[in-house]
Amino acid sequence: MLAAGGTGGHLIPAFALATELERRGHHVALITDDRGARIPGKPSFLPAHVLPAGRLGKNPVALFKGLRAIWQGRAMALRLFESFQPSCVIGFGGYPALPALLAAQSAKIPSVIHEQNAVLGRVNRLLAGRVNAIATAYPAVERLAAKWADKVHMVGNPVRAEVxxxxxxxxxxxxxxxxxxxxxxxxxxxxxxxxxxxxxxxxxxxxxxxxxxxxxxxxxxxxxxxxxxxxxxxxxxxxxxxxxxxxxxxxxxxxxxxxxxxxxxxxxxxxxxxxxxxxxxxxxxxxxxxxxxxxxxxxxxxxxxxxxxxxxxxxxxxxxxxxxxxxxxxxxxxxxxxCGLPDAVEDLADLVESFGGEPIMDVIRVGRSKAQAATAAAPVASARIPTARASAGQENGA
The missing domain is CATH 3.40.50.2000 (Glycogen Phosphorylase B;)
Structure with missing residues (x-):
């Protein structure tokens, strides 16, 4: 189960992960808000569930309304989990992700958050101490407490397959x-x-x-x-x-x-x-x-x-x-x-499967060989970019 705010910044990596997990044989669903359910680019196989998700403002009235919406969203997520039975819940930030992750913790379902930016977002800061793993897109992420270092995994930011x-x-x-x-x-x-x-x-x-x-x-x-x-x-x-x-x-x-x-x-x-x-x-x-x-x-x-x-x-x-x-x-x-991290979606999917995959998935998984996995682990600094001036089969030096 993926959970993300309704903007492209949250949903593009969520869609990329959904596509990779579906390719590996998993059933995947999405929790988001009204904007996210309508955003272009959502994979056709990915059902979207719209849950209430309030913002936590400083105004006492707004704070009360926000907390009530989050609590309602959490209750709805728990009912959804009863039928979908997710083996892992992955949050991509944004307030619509908060009820789903709170429900996952209540139901004792493994959970992972992915932070797309170089500063840990507000919702991910609220959840970081509670989740099983924190996936990041940058080597250094501001507002990421040192006490969470043991569960931080730098995977990068998944991008669309056509890109x-x-x-x-x-x-x-x-x-x-x-x-x-x-x-x-x-x-x-x-x-x-x-x-x-x-x-x-x-x-x-x-x-x-x-x-x-x-x-x-x-x-x-x-x-x-x-x-x-x-x-x-x-x-x-x-x-x-x-x-x-x-x-x-x-x-x-x-x-x-x-x-x-x-x-x-x-x-x-x-x-x-x-x-x-x-x-x-x-x-x-x-x-x-x-x-x-x-x-x-x-x-x-x-x-x-x-x-x-x-x-x-x-x-x-x-x-x-x-x-x-x-x-x-x-x-x-x-x-x-x-600076690119082209294996981000595969590395994030591997991380998710380490918490939520069934052993049989190792047998039926379609995709990367051990050799490909080893190549993916090579340092980014060693990468080379081909240029239009290079002859066939050659690449420009780093």
Missing amino acids: LELRKEPFPLLDEDSVLRVLVTGGSQGASILSEVVPDGLAMLPPALRHRLQVTQQCRPEDLEAVRARYAGHQIPAELGTYFEDMASRLAEAHLFIGRSGASTIAELTAVGRPAILVPLPIATDDHQSANARELVRAGGARAIKQTSFTPKELAKQIQAIALKPEALANAAHASWN
């Missing part, structure tokens, strides 16, 4: 005459700050770089026409939309990403190996998006700009630092690729 497939593909060919493809997104609904700054920032690039640009940008509906007019005024070709269903293919074509640093965004960038200019969302809980960006920035795969400093001039400066020369952009792509 993971792109890891095998070379970085798009780029030289000083090539079209430079820039992908700009701000989450599921875009971000107005990107619409305001990015067109003018790209227009400030040196002519030799600006004239090669081809932009794909996701915008809020209310920003769409204004952004279109800005690009037209700057004579920069741009494809704009409020939602792109084929985001994986657009990421495959991109040479540079500009956007937020949510957990799923970072996981997909590093899975594919794409350099980035990151603008962490300043109102994100515990400033977790800034923490998410740090490892990739330190590795040389990205540049981060605080939103308060995110101006057209600063953006143009950072793009030139990472993309003025084709080899610099390729090196940044290589650094991003080396």
Whole structure:
């Protein structure tokens, strides 16, 4: 049984794990909220159960309502467990996960939480001391108490299968005459700050770089026409939309990403190996998006700009630092690729099965051989990224 909040950041890794567990022969179900039950990308085999889940605010009235909803959700989860009989409950954060995990502890069902961000989320902090294991996406996670160290497992952040497939593909060919493809997104609904700054920032690039640009940008509906007019005024070709269903293919074509640093965004960038200019969302809980960006920035795969400093001039400066020369952009792509953890979903599934699998599953499991498992355990630093310039069967050096 998976339990997750109704946002893409919680549900994308949950969907990836559900697909892997189903492939291994398990029955899987999901507990979420109304948003999560409707979100695009849910596997067709995965039934979704909507349970009450209140938020724990500081206002006494809101706190009472939140606790009552959580208690009601817990009771409903216990009734659901009687029929589904889960061997393990896995929480991905968000308040909708809380009743399910509390019910699991009451019913003495093994439980695991997965933290997608570099800061332990509020619900996962409430549950960390009670669960059997804590799976993390980063080597260092803030607000993760030292007393829980024995049950922490760093597995990474599962990504969609179609994105993971792109890891095998070379970085798009780029030289000083090539079209430079820039992908700009701000989450599921875009971000107005990107619409305001990015067109003018790209227009400030040196002519030799600006004239090669081809932009794909996701915008809020209310920003769409204004952004279109800005690009037209700057004579920069741009494809704009409020939602792109084929985001994986657009990421495959991109040479540079500009956007937020949510957990799923970072996981997909590093899975594919794409350099980035990151603008962490300043109102994100515990400033977790800034923490998410740090490892990739330190590795040389990205540049981060605080939103308060995110101006057209600063953006143009950072793009030139990472993309003025084709080899610099390729090196940044290589650094991003080396930060990826492509075995995250398999490692998380292995962890879950260690608590909730039946012995017979070891016999009927379809998939990884011992050799594949050994390869998955190899250090990320030893990974190599193929490039478009490499000859057939060769890879670029680390």
